[in-house]
Amino acid sequence: MNTFLAGQDYPIIDPPELETALHFLGVFTNLEEEFNRIDLVNTGLFDLDHPETAQQLDLPGAIRAIKSKSQLAKNVLRWVDDHRYSLNSEELMSKAPVKL
Secondary structure, eight states: OOEEEEOSSOEEEESOSHHHHHHHHHHHTOOHHHHHHHHHHHTTOSOTTSHHHHHHHOHHHHHHHHHHHHHHHHHHHHHHHHTTTTSOHHHHHHHSOOOO
8 A cells, every 4th residue: 555644744655666766656646536626617608706616616725736746746746755765776777767
């Protein structure tokens, strides 16, 4: 079971493996739902002055989620960078993007 504990500025990832870090990176970079709500608002089809509509779209909540997930993703990347020497180098190279 993968565990992610968010500390003040630094996550605890268990098991401390690249695969676990990549799992959480994928979770925190999945922002499709939040950006879809922002796209809906940008269409101009919704009356945001209507309280029920504004509450359903929850634009401030979408923006908070994007900020929070972005910070968590940044912390995961920092964790990978800080642990790059203890992680399996073959595993790191197999997950690296292909350079053209």
